[in-house]
Amino acid sequence: MCYERIRLKEESSRCLLCLEGPCSKNCSKGMDTAAILRSIRFDNLHGAVSRVEASCVDCDGDCMKACRRSQIDGAVNIPGVLKDLKAVCKPDQKVIDMPDLHITSMGVEFENPFLLSSSIVGSNYEMVARAFDQGWAGVAFKTIGMFTPQEASPRFSALGKESNPMIGFKNIEQISDHTLEENLGYIKKLKEDYPSKVIIASIMGRDAQEWRHLAELMEEAGADIIECNFSCPQMVGEGLGSDVGTNPDLVREYTAAVRRGTSLPILAKMTPNITDMTVPAKAAMEAGADGIAAINTIKSVMNIDLESFASAPSVSGKSSVGGYSGKAVKPIALRFIQDMKKDPNLADLTISGMGGIETWKDAAEFLTCGCQTIQITTAVMQYGYRIIDDLIDGLRRYMSRNGFTHVQEVVGLALRNIVPCENLDRKTIEYPRIRHENCVKCGRCFVSCEDGGHQAIVMHPKTGYPTLDPRKCVGCQLCRVVCPTGAITQGTRVVPKFHVG
Numbered sequence: 274m275c276y277e278r279i280r281l282k283e284e285s286s287r288c289l290l291c292l293e294g295p296c297s298k299n300c301s302k303g304m305d306t307a308a309i310l311r312s313i314r315f316d317n318l319h320g321a322v323s324r325v326e327a328s329c330v331d332c333d334g335d336c337m338k339a340c341r342r343s344q345i346d347g348a349v350n351i352p353g354v355l356k357d358l359k360a361v362c363k364p365d366q367k368v369i370d371m372p373d374l375h376i377t378s379m380g381v382e383f384e385n386p387f388l389l390s391s392s393i394v395g396s397n398y399e400m401v402a403r404a405f406d407q408g409w410a411g412v413a414f415k416t417i418g419m420f421t422p423q424e425a426s427p428r429f430s431a432l433g434k435e436s437n438p439m440i441g442f443k444n445i446e447q448i449s450d451h452t453l454e455e456n457l458g459y460i461k462k463l464k465e466d467y468p469s470k471v472i473i474a475s476i477m478g479r480d481a482q483e484w485r486h487l488a489e490l491m492e493e494a495g496a497d498i499i500e501c502n503f504s505c506p507q508m509v510g511e512g513l514g515s516d517v518g519t520n521p522d523l524v525r526e527y528t529a530a531v532r533r534g535t536s537l538p539i540l541a542k543m544t545p546n547i548t549d550m551t552v553p554a555k556a557a558m559e560a561g562a563d564g565i566a567a568i569n570t571i572k573s574v575m576n577i578d579l580e581s582f583a584s585a586p587s588v589s590g591k592s593s594v595g596g597y598s599g600k601a602v603k604p605i606a607l608r609f610i611q612d613m614k615k616d617p618n619l620a621d622l623t624i625s626g627m628g629g630i631e632t633w634k635d636a637a638e639f640l641t642c643g644c645q646t647i648q649i650t651t652a653v654m655q656y657g658y659r660i661i662d663d664l665i666d667g668l669r670r671y672m673s674r675n676g677f678t679h680v681q682e683v684v685g686l687a688l689r690n691i692v693p694c695e696n697l698d699r700k701t702i703e704y705p706r707i708r709h710e711n712c713v714k715c716g717r718c719f720v721s722c723e724d725g726g727h728q729a730i731v732m733h734p735k736t737g738y739p740t741l742d743p744r745k746c747v748g749c750q751l752c753r754v755v756c757p758t759g760a761i762t763q764g765t766r767v768v769p770k771f772h773v774g
């Protein structure tokens with residue numbers, strides 16, 4: 274039996290990710306167990322295992338005695354987690370030649386590809402300075418306009434599933450509620466104090482004149498790049514927000530206005546509330562943009578209370594359509610990004626990608642779909658700026674293990690494997706492989722195949738193990754997707770003997 278990986282995931286996800294992990298303070302070996310648990314949570318297993326002391330095996334669990342989870346339902350079994358970690362992941366052999374994460378995009382140098390995306394997470398001097406100190410390479414500052422909106426309260430809600438309280442996030446926030454003068458002051462001071470960090474000024478005008486004027490002001494204040502927010506789904510007022518991003522004529526007009534106001538690189542930020550993003554993207558590029566930022570949030574209605582019938586966030590009993598973001602939107606973001614990169618007229622497009630990025634693996638997926646830089650909001654709202662540690666360390670270690678020396682080498686690698694539906698191999702199928710050594714006979718594969726598949730699994734009457742009927746199996750692999758123990762793996766591809774179709 275090898276359930277270390279499952280135990281590792283389940284038990285480490287019980288960690289509350291405390292502010293100052295009391296487990297670390299109590300560790301008799303002086304290990305930063307809280308940081309190790311965080312690295313596990315953020316998929317940086319190699320980084321985590323590299324920090325586990327060899328002497329940890331003799332430990333009598335002092336870390337556990339301080340665990341705050343014990344006040345709820347029992348301490349996290351930290352020694353067990355570390356033992357399982359060591360079983361599933363060996364430390365990297367070569368960590369000396371860590372790849373350099375520098376990247377140049379639109380002529381601007383980034384010390385690494387990780388930026389805060391335009392939102393509350395980068396909305397004043399003090400916040401951005403703290404993020405920079407922790408290692409973020411830049412910020413797309415909270416969208417600045419010529420007016421300050423009146424915000425609603427509350428303005429956030431989250432979609433959870435099972436023990437995860439937040440797989441998707443909804444907000445009804447508008448642009449910056451600081452005055453224009455305050456925002457210009459923040460940008461100026463940030464550039465003075467952090468000259469090597471990249472400041473992207475996100476702007477939103479109400480007409481061409483405002484767009485141009487804002488661009489002029491941002492350049493004067495010291496911004497490195499202008500990002501045009503054509504995409505906020507909950508702006509109040511006609512001709513604002515994602516209304517602009519769905520209208521290529523407006524995108525063209527406002528991008529051209531910004532181009533007249535600045536010589537800085539321009540990113541046009543796209544809305545996913547559209548079928549074909551390539552249309553406004555082309556309009557922006559034709560009008561003088563240097564690249565595209567994608568995606569902004571997705572229009573959504575969330576969490577209807579079945580007593581009051583108010584949806585969330587409920588503002589005195591009412592809510593409105595608002596922007597959906599976080600882990601759940603990642604596949605949608607990647608789809609739009611690959612659409613643009615696969616368009617022959619946009620193949621050389623510079624993209625700053627975002628939408629649901631939490632871990633270095635998420636970020637690497639965006640890079641492989643052709644993004645040069647990565648922007649993040651929701652994961653920072655949920656976990657704080659400190660996720661940058663595992664974003665950087667995890668990406669470096671991945672690159673080192675795979676022989677990449679520069680981030681640019683990863684950019685676009687997955688695109689060649691995303692093909693039109695009609696080009697997929699439909700002549701062969703891949704039967705799933707059921708491995709008894711990892712199977713606990715729970716029957717989840719049977720249930721799913723029976724009610725959501727092709728009735729190709731039988732629970733063996735004597736052994737109790739699921740068994741595949743190759744005459745009925747079509748290789749859809751729903752069983753593999755739902756198996757909670759990883760007992761079902763990919764088999765080999767074969768020409769089906771029995772049927773199909």
Ligand SMILES: Cc1cc2nc3c(=O)[nH]c(=O)nc-3n(C[C@H](O)[C@H](O)[C@H](O)COP(=O)(O)O)c2cc1C
Nearest residue numbers: 390391392416444568569598599628629649650651
């Ligand atoms: C609370 C909140 C406020 C946001 N405000 C802005 C904004 O002012 N300007 C903007 O261009 N995007 C804004 N966004 C969108 C994010 O920058 C980002 O495009 C989107 O949330 C997807 O990334 P994520 O899943 O990492 O959050 C906001 C998102 C959230 C959650």
